[in-house]
Amino acid sequence: MNxxxxxxxxxxxxxxxxxxxxxxxxxxRVMVHSSFSLPKPLLAQFEAQNGIKLVLIKGGDAGExxxxxxxxxxxxxxxxxxxxxNTLQAKALAAGVLEPSLPQAxxxxxxxxxxxxxxxxxGFVNLNYDxxxxxxxxxxxxxxxxxxxxxxxxxxxxxxxxxxxxPGYAFLLATIAGLGEEKAFAWWAQMRSNGLKVVKGxxxxxxxxxxxxxxxxxxVVSYATSPAAEVFYAKDQPAESPTASLNLAGGVFxxxxxxxxxxxxxxxxxxxxxxxxxxxxxxxxxxxxSMWMYPAxxxxxxxxxxxxxxxxxxFESLPPQVIADKGASWVARWTxxxxx
Amino acid sequence: xxxxxxxxxxxxxxxxxALLPAAALLLLLLAPVARLAWEGFAGPLSSTDGLSxxxxxxxxxxxxxxxxxxxxxVITCVLALGLGLPLAWVLAxxxxxxxxxxxxxxxxxxxxxxxxxxxxxxxxxxxxxxxSGALGIHLQDGPWLLLYGNLFFNxxxxxxxxxxxxxxxxxxxxxxxxxxxxxxxxxxxxxxxPAIAPWLLSSLCxxxxxxxxxxxxxxxxxxxxxxxxxxxxxxxxxxELQLGQASVLALWTLGLTGGVALAYAALEKRLxxxxxxxxxxxxxxxxxxxxxxxxxxxxxxxGICALPILAIFxxxxxxxxxxxxxxxxxxxxxxxxxxxxxxxxxxLMATLLGVLHALAAQASVxxxxxxxxxxxxxxxxxxxxxxxxxxxxxxSLPLLLAAYAVLAYPFVAKSLSAGLDSLPVHLGQAAxxxxxxxxxxxxxxxxxxxxxxxxxxxxxxxxxxxGEFAVTxxxxxxxxxxxxxxxxxxxxxxxxxxxxxxxxxxxxxMTLALLVFLLIEWPVSERGAPRLxxxxxxxxxxxxxxxHA
Numbered sequence: 001m002n003x004x005x006x007x008x009x010x011x012x013x014x015x016x017x018x019x020x021x022x023x024x025x026x027x028x029r030v031m032v033h034s035s036f037s038l039p040k041p042l043l044a045q046f047e048a049q050n051g052i053k054l055v056l057i058k059g060g061d062a063g064e065x066x067x068x069x070x071x072x073x074x075x076x077x078x079x080x081x082x083x084x085x086n087t088l089q090a091k092a093l094a095a096g097v098l099e100p101s102l103p104q105a106x107x108x109x110x111x112x113x114x115x116x117x118x119x120x121x122x123g124f125v126n127l128n129y130d131x132x133x134x135x136x137x138x139x140x141x142x143x144x145x146x147x148x149x150x151x152x153x154x155x156x157x158x159x160x161x162x163x164x165x166x167p168g169y170a171f172l173l174a175t176i177a178g179l180g181e182e183k184a185f186a187w188w189a190q191m192r193s194n195g196l197k198v199v200k201g202x203x204x205x206x207x208x209x210x211x212x213x214x215x216x217x218x219x220v221v222s223y224a225t226s227p228a229a230e231v232f233y234a235k236d237q238p239a240e241s242p243t244a245s246l247n248l249a250g251g252v253f254x255x256x257x258x259x260x261x262x263x264x265x266x267x268x269x270x271x272x273x274x275x276x277x278x279x280x281x282x283x284x285x286x287x288x289x290s291m292w293m294y295p296a297x298x299x300x301x302x303x304x305x306x307x308x309x310x311x312x313x314x315f316e317s318l319p320p321q322v323i324a325d326k327g328a329s330w331v332a333r334w335t336x337x338x339x340x
Numbered sequence: 341x342x343x344x345x346x347x348x349x350x351x352x353x354x355x356x357x358a359l360l361p362a363a364a365l366l367l368l369l370l371a372p373v374a375r376l377a378w379e380g381f382a383g384p385l386s387s388t389d390g391l392s393x394x395x396x397x398x399x400x401x402x403x404x405x406x407x408x409x410x411x412x413x414v415i416t417c418v419l420a421l422g423l424g425l426p427l428a429w430v431l432a433x434x435x436x437x438x439x440x441x442x443x444x445x446x447x448x449x450x451x452x453x454x455x456x457x458x459x460x461x462x463x464x465x466x467x468x469x470x471x472s473g474a475l476g477i478h479l480q481d482g483p484w485l486l487l488y489g490n491l492f493f494n495x496x497x498x499x500x501x502x503x504x505x506x507x508x509x510x511x512x513x514x515x516x517x518x519x520x521x522x523x524x525x526x527x528x529x530x531x532x533x534p535a536i537a538p539w540l541l542s543s544l545c546x547x548x549x550x551x552x553x554x555x556x557x558x559x560x561x562x563x564x565x566x567x568x569x570x571x572x573x574x575x576x577x578x579x580e581l582q583l584g585q586a587s588v589l590a591l592w593t594l595g596l597t598g599g600v601a602l603a604y605a606a607l608e609k610r611l612x613x614x615x616x617x618x619x620x621x622x623x624x625x626x627x628x629x630x631x632x633x634x635x636x637x638x639x640x641x642x643g644i645c646a647l648p649i650l651a652i653f654x655x656x657x658x659x660x661x662x663x664x665x666x667x668x669x670x671x672x673x674x675x676x677x678x679x680x681x682x683x684x685x686x687x688l689m690a691t692l693l694g695v696l697h698a699l700a701a702q703a704s705v706x707x708x709x710x711x712x713x714x715x716x717x718x719x720x721x722x723x724x725x726x727x728x729x730x731x732x733x734x735x736s737l738p739l740l741l742a743a744y745a746v747l748a749y750p751f752v753a754k755s756l757s758a759g760l761d762s763l764p765v766h767l768g769q770a771a772x773x774x775x776x777x778x779x780x781x782x783x784x785x786x787x788x789x790x791x792x793x794x795x796x797x798x799x800x801x802x803x804x805x806x807g808e809f810a811v812t813x814x815x816x817x818x819x820x821x822x823x824x825x826x827x828x829x830x831x832x833x834x835x836x837x838x839x840x841x842x843x844x845x846x847x848x849x850m851t852l853a854l855l856v857f858l859l860i861e862w863p864v865s866e867r868g869a870p871r872l873x874x875x876x877x878x879x880x881x882x883x884x885x886x887x888h889a
Contacts, residue, residue, distance in 0.1 A: 034829070058829065060578070067581050071727050161564060164579050198564050328580060339564060340401050 028270045029055045031069065031262070033062040033083035033166075037290045038283060046277050052270050061201065062088060062166045062257075069262065070095045080271035082120065082259040082278065086317070087170060089113055090324030092260070099261035099268075102275065114320070117258030120278045121293035124224040124312050125170040125253045127157075127246040133211040133218035145175065145187060145250050148194070148219075155195035158209040158217040161339075162331050165201045170253040171221045172334055173323065177316035178250020181330075185337050192338050212243055219246070225292040228309030232289060241308045252315040257293065358700035358707060361693045361749070365710060368746045369717050372725020373594070377587040379728050402572070402585075406592065409568040412483065413551035416490040417544045420498045423491075423640060425540065428502025429528075430637040434630070435622040442638070443503065446496050449645045451800065451857040453807020454493070454556030455824050456846040459831075460648030461489045461561060463655045463843065470651050485561040492648050493557070494547040499641075501543035505536035511620040538607060545604035549597055553718050555810045560831070569593050574720045574810075583724075590721040597716040605709035608758070649850065656847035659840035671826065672845055679822040679852070682741060683805040689745035690801045694752020695794070701757055711753040714746050719810035722747070727814060740820070743811045751800035759793025760786075799860035806853045823849040 036058070047054055059065030062083050069081060073096070084092050092098055098116040113119050134141060142148050148157060160168035175184040188196075197217055199205050206222055209215035212230075227241035234242075259278050261271045277283060284295040288303040294311060295302075397403055431442065452460070465472045465485055509532050517527040558568040567575075569589055576586035625631045701708040714722075726739060733739045763786065771781045787794075809824040821829075823845055830842035 064578050067578055070581065071724075075733075164575060200564065328582070331580065335401060340404070 026051055026270075027053045027055055028080065028267050028274060029057060029078040030274060031057045031059050031065060031078035031081040031083075033065050034058050034060055035291060036083060039286050039290060042282060042286055046274075050270065050273050052273065059083075061164065063164075063169065066092055066095075066097070069097045073097055073263075076262045076264055078262055079265040079267040080259065080261050080274050083257055084117060084260060085166070085255045085257045086113060086320055087166070087173060087255065087323050087327070089117060089258070090320040091327070092116070094324060097263055099263050099265070102260060103272075113256055113258040117260040118275050118279060119256050119258045119296040121284075121287055121291065121296050122254060122256040123293040124315055125167045125174065125221065125255060126224050126312060127248065127251055128210075128220050128222040128226050128243050129246050130210065130212040130218045130243055131240075132242060137218065141246060142248065145179065145248050149187065149190035151194070153194065153219075155197075156217060157191065157219040157221075158197040158199060158205045158215070159221045160202045160205045161198050161200055162334055166255075167202045167221055167223065169327070169331065170255055171251070172330065173318055173327075174253035174316045175250050176330060177253070177318050184250070185333060188334060188337050196338065198338060223292060223309075224252075224312055225288075225294070225306070225309040228305050228307075229289075229292050231308045232305045245309070245312065247312040247314070249314070250316065252312045254315045254317050256296065258296075355700075357696050361697040361700070361753075362710075364693055364742070364746050364749075365713055368726070368742055369713050369722060372722055372729045373590065373717055374725075375729040376583065376721060376725040377591060379583045379587065402589065405567070405569050405572045406589075408483075408566060409552055409570075409593075410596070412486060412490065412566070412568065413548045415487060416494060416551045417547050419487070419491055420495050420547050421540065421544060423644070424495055424498030425502055426633075427495075427637050427641060428499045428506060430634055431499065432503045432506035433620065433622060434625050434634055436625065436634060439622075442641070446500055446503075446645075447861075448854055448857070449492050449496050449649070450494075451803030451807075451853050452493075452649065452850055453803075453809065453824060453853055454554065455560065455809050455827055456652065456807065456850045456853075457489055457492060457648060458557045458560035459827070459843060459846045460652045460850075461485055461492065461557075463651035464648055470654060471647075483566045486558060486566050488644075489557045489561050489648075490551050490554070491644055493554075494550055495641075495644055497547055497550075498540065498543050501539045502536060505539035506532065507619050508539075509535045509620060514620060538610070542604055542607040545600055545607065548600055549604070549712075549715050552600075553593065553597055553715065555718065555720055570718050570720055573718065577720070577724050578814075586721075586724070590718065594717060594721075601712035601716045602709050605705055605712065608708065652843060652847050652850060655840075655843040659843050662840070671821075672823075672848065675821050675823045675826045675845075676848065676852075678820050679806060679824075679849070682744060682820070682822060683802060683856075685741050686744035686748055686805040686808075687798065687802045689741065690749035690805070691752055691794075691798055693745060693749040694756060694797060694801070697749065697753040698756035698760060701753065702760055708757060711750045711757070714750050719747060719808075720814075723811045723814035726811075737820070740811070740815045743815060744805050744808055747808060747811065748801040748804040751804060752794070752797035755793045755797030755800070756790060759790045763789060795860055799857045802856045802860060803853045806849070806856060823852075 036056070043054060046052070057078050059068050062085060065081070066084060066088050069076070069078070069092070076097075081098075084098075093100075093114065093116055101115045102118050129141065139152050142150075142153060147153065159171060162169040162172040172184075175187060178184075179187060197209055199209060202222070205220050206226075207213050209217050210220040210222075211218045224245050224247075227243045227245060230243050231238060231241045259275050261268065261275075265271055279297055281297075281300065284297045284300040285303065287293055288295060288306060292309075294306075397406075431439065449457070462469065462485070464470055465477070465488065471477070513531050513535075514527055517531050518524070522530065552568070553570060554568065555570040555574065558566075558571045559574070562568060562571055570593075573586045573589050573593075576582040576589070625634050697707075697711055701711060722743065726733075726743060730739060767789070768781055768785055771785045772778075776784065807824060808822075809828070812822055812825050813828065827842050827845050827849065830838045830845065
């Protein structure tokens with residue numbers, strides 16, 4: 001009896017398993033990185049206004065997401081992609097995964113993303129420190145990256161691995177742009193012997209190792225907006241954020257994230273609507289407190305909580321082509337120097 | 341020894357029987373690996389500057405990866421043997437209340453999906469673990485978590501093999517040795533040990549393979565320093581698109597695991613013999629030392645094999661208590677539905693492939709070893725090879741399910757092969773002399789005799805399909821998210837709420853895997869040895885018939 005039931009159930013399940021989902025004509029497949037997040041009502045409104053059914057595909061970390069797109073070029077898994085930034089832009093173009101031209105709208109912070117991508121937001125990867133832990137240690141804050149190699153700062157810093165994390169990669173690029181390649185790797189080698197901690201991704205660094213979250217490292221690679229996020233999510237609205245940005249020369253990198261059409265998409269019109277939607281005023285305002293980035297459309301008002309996460313005055317950047325040419329070898333060299 | 345009529349049945353048709361599994365292996369395993377290697381060396385994405393076949397041995401970092409992968413597999417083998425042998429001896433020689441239940445539950449850790457097992461180990465020993473918190477031990481960033489996870493998974497394999505082998509030791513030989521004045525200790529080393537060593541060795545081969553080619557555990561527990569080659573291959577492909585380096589590494593691991601798999605297949609073939617039993621009777625423990633040994637053994641088994649499972653339940657319940665989501669939200673239900681239907685389909689395909697493969701494998705050791713290809717080729721490698729080889733089939737359900745089936749079917753093939761090996765010859769011959777055709781003989785005599793081994797193989801295959809992780813990670817589409825991918829996504833998002841949800845979902849997945857396993861496996865007798873079907877022997881108490889009549 002039992003056995004017959006089991007066999008029956010198995011076969012029923014198997015038959016239903018064959019009913020593969022078919023592609024609806026009004027379906028727009030949007031590839032996004034794992035940090036993508038927008039208020040649900042906004043997305044529902046977009047669907048209702050345009051008669052489009054959104055399918056959001058989370059492709060992992062931005063770098064991983066782009067690799068997925070490159071590996072599936074022959075039969076793209078999405079129509080439009082959000083989350084390719086200036087560190088990945090040249091690689092995406094070279095691999096030919098994007099439609100080469102997008103009508104660029106004016107009013108962007110900077111049109112650094114070339115013709116294939118429209119800028120949606122930008123942010124700054126920098127160092128964050130835990131105010132309480134630093135005060136308790138009695139040690140003054142470091143003034144330069146070089147200070148961090150001193151014995152006083154042994155075991156202070158935790159970084160995400162540049163090979164597996166976008167902010168980790170951006171921070172590595174910042175050190176190279178700020179100090180020069182040779183000096184940068186010498187600095188990393190010194191950091192290694194000064195108790196530098198490396199973890200896989202930003203969330204492990206911030207939520208497990210950072211002293212603010214029960215870890216033991218008072219310094220972490222994060223974003224300039226993170227202190228604002230700390231205030232935003234705190235249960236009691238504090239007057240001052242428990243963390244703060246530490247903007248050192250060679251330790252701040254600007255990231256510009258954009259949206260682009262995937263080559264060969266059959267949903268061009270709908271995809272362009274999505275591009276406009278991401279650059280529309282409601283989204284530009286909402287993304288500040290949902291994704292914790294600054295809006296790319298210049299006239300957008302800043303959210304009040306952003307006063308706790310002011311944009312750094314000075315930052316590093318590198319030409320996209322240089323990043324594309326040398327990025328992989330820098331990461332390989334970093335792995336040799338720091339992890340080996 | 342395979343019955344001669346069965347060999348005759350298999351041989352002319354052997355080629356035909358092997359056709360489907362061979363095609364599956366070729367198209368879904370070997371071709372993708374070859375394609376990946378080609379991509380690495382000659383494809384448009386390759387970076388051949390400084391790429392050589394010896395790279396893993398010249399580069400310090402990669403060399404450490406390979407050596408550590410080997411080391412953790414070997415260390416696990418040594419630990420599993422050291423702990424598993426006494427455990428097996430106690431379970432095989434002592435009679436105590438609940439012994440049958442312990443043996444029943446013994447294989448459960450093995451069917452826990454690797455990602456869930458990793459979470460269980462974290463729930464125990466992780467940064468906010470149940471035990472590490474209580475004892476104040478900090479095991480993060482060391483090799484210990486991974487080794488403990490390996491043991492949790494594989495100890496039961498060695499214990500199981502040990503118990504089965506000890507039950508086959510000839511009582512007369514031990515009795516003779518004892519009456520000639522050998523101490524129990526000496527009798528064990530001189531009589532029992534030589535008899536069981538090959539069985540233990542064969543189980544250790546498996547343990548080595550699982551540890552060396554393991555992915556889910558190492559991904560979550562290995563950290564930056566103690567991750568294995570598999571994780572490195574995944575990182576190289578998914579994050580760095582270094583297909584050349586990845587394929588060189590994959591080829592090396594393939595060579596290493598292939599050698600071990602061949603040794604294992606040869607061992608299995610040599611061990612295969614029809615059952616001829618005069619087992620040593622089990623005794624109730626007498627005196628304090630024996631009771632102490634029994635209690636210690638059970639405590640050890642509990643500490644290694646049951647605690648991580650319990651830790652997941654505890655964490656999940658406490659998470660639900662504090663209002664965690666993830667039990668019955670739409671996302672989980674959809675993933676649960678996908679997991680169920682994909683696994684059911686994969687199980688059907690895997691059973692078909694496994695039966696055909698086992699029948700064809702009766703004649704050749706090489707073909708028997710071929711059943712191990714899916715264990716040997718890492719799922720990560722397979723998944724990426726498939727991506728490259730069939731770009732237009734990427735994210736298509738048939739490809740995903742075919743990959744599932746190919747990865748799960750060795751369990752069916754292996755279990756059936758073992759069943760066929762120990763098939764009593766005379767029953768088939770009797771049926772043949774009474775005029776049954778080979779096919780009729782197969783349907784009416786062989787298949788009923790093989791039922792227990794088929795069930796066992798299917799149970800493992802089902803559990804494998806349920807917990808499949810690596811392939812799903814690459815070939816799946818978002819609307820086909822299974823529970824494993826959901827858990828992994830949750831782990832990648834920050835915050836306690838996501839960790840809680842991951843624990844709850846892991847609990848759901850684990851319960852599912854255990855249920856399916858028990859449902860299929862439960863009626864099988866303790867030894868899994870074929871018994872005489874009622875029609876032939878007139879035996880009345882056949883559990884698998886009486887229970888389901």
